[in-house]
Amino acid sequence: MASDTTYTPKGKTVKVGQYDAYLAEAPADIAHKESAILYVSDVIGIWSDSQRRADGFAAKGYTTLIIDLFNGDSIKMSEFHDVNLPDWLSNGRxxxxxxxxxxxxxxxxxGINYLKNDRGFKHIGAAGYSFGTRYVVRHFKSGIDVGYLAYPSFVEDKELAAITGPLSIAAAETDHIFTDEMRYRWEKILKENGNVYQLNLYSGVVHGFFGAERDVDKVHEKFAQEQSFIQSVQFFDRFLEGLRQDLDGLEVKPPAIYLDAHGVAQDQLIYLQILVLPTGTLYIVNMKCLGTAALSATSDSSASLRSILESKSIPKVRFDIRAASKLLFRDFNVSLNRIYDLQLMELMSRDRHQSKKHLTRFAKCIDQDIPKSNATKRR
Incomplete structure (x- = not known):
């Protein structure tokens, strides 16, 4: 690994508690007002390469903090190959x-508290590199909303299984730490976890490809560095910012938002599906994992999923809303407003003693009122 020593950082050095840190602030005209990134470094800590990447995130609108994880004991590039890493991890210097x-x-x-409490950011993305990847995974429970990992290291399976938000991974084709076997196992764990995930494998590179010598002849390293950075930014844009921004300011005629819910039959709200008709985008919100955090996150204009669902001016469409409405109120204290209950009226009927204001549930209407064919009856 080598560093570009000619790079001039654009950010500034700050103190976070007793620890040194580097803060790259997004330009005011493009800054995301409520979202920031915590950069969780490799063992080299705060150096020209990590500062360059933090500045890169800032240039995309994300104020980014790198905090010294090693209390002044990070490993210098010049001594990297001479340090006994296990001893350094266990004892320090x-x-x-x-x-x-x-x-x-x-x-x-x-670092998380500084961004949230001192700087006022509500939503935190975390970008981890090698050593730092484990601490991105471990701190979903502590305030990280979306994670990105470059060549993961030392993450335990149980830690990965416990994440509660979207996760993007950039992996090297040849990696003695994040091996093929581990990568396959991670895919299985992430599928079972149920959160959104992305795993990109970059050919021709090894563990630590972000620190590779910047040589125009090293095509694979250059491509992996550039593309995996784009990968991280696009992932943060979509899952740290995207849903809130896309739902904010939509047209109201015809209605733009269509809802569906999964788990209702089991008396629980597991997934909330949101179709944004003008863009053709379908969002799947894991309510079981995200809970009220999914409802409270806000866009730059302070709109949240909760405020949109409860808004009397924003129309939403849902078929047979009763059960989902009950669960949203019971479990999340959401009072739905301006809902159009899309029912197939020609198939709907009322029970004999039921109020004219209420229709029989769709499934019951089908069972009672649609004549069964002879083939269906034989089944």
Whole structure:
């Protein structure tokens, strides 16, 4: 690995508690007002390459913080191959270690708290590299909403299985840490977890390809560096910002938002599906995992999914809304407003003693009122 020592950082050095940090602030005219990125570094810590990438995120609208995870004991590039990494992790140097979850977790939490409490950001994306990937995964429970991992290292299966938000992974074709077997196992875990995930495999590169020598002849490294950065930004744009922005300011005639819910038959709201008709985009919100966090996240104009669902001015369409409405209110205290209950009126009927204001449930109408064919009866 090598660094571009000619790079001049655009951000500034700050203190987060007792720890040194680097803050790259997004330009005011493109800044996402409520979303920021915590950069969780590899063992080299704050250096020209990590500063370059933090500045890159800032140039895309995301104020980005790199906090010194090692309390002044990061490994310099010039000594990287001479350090006994297991010993450094277990003991540190000059009384500035160890560098295990017991020591690193609180530092990561300092970074999250700084962005949320001191800087006022409501939504946190985290970009982790090698060593830092484990701490992105571990801190979904502590305030990280969306994660990106470049060449994962030392993440335990149970930690991955516990994530509660979208996760994007950039993997190297040849990796002695994130092996093929581990990658296959991760795919299985992520499928079972139920959260949105993305896993891109870059050919011709090895673990740590972001730190590779910047040589125009190293085509694979250059491509992987550029594309995986684009991968991370697009993922943050879609899952840290996208849903809230896309639902905000939609047309009202005809209605633009169509809802569906899964799990209602089991008396629980597992997934909320939102079809945005003008764009043809279908969002699937995992309510079981995200809970009220999915409802409270806001767009730049302060609209949230909760405010849109409860809005009296924004029409929403749903077929047979009763059960989903009950669950939204019971479990999430959401009072739906301006809902058009799309029922197939020619198939609907009322029970004999039921109020004229209420229709019989669709399934019951089909069972009672649609004549069964002889073939159906024989079944």
């Amino acid at each position: 000059d009384g500035k270690g160890p560098h295990t979850p017991k020591e690193v977790d609180p530092i990561v939490q300092f």
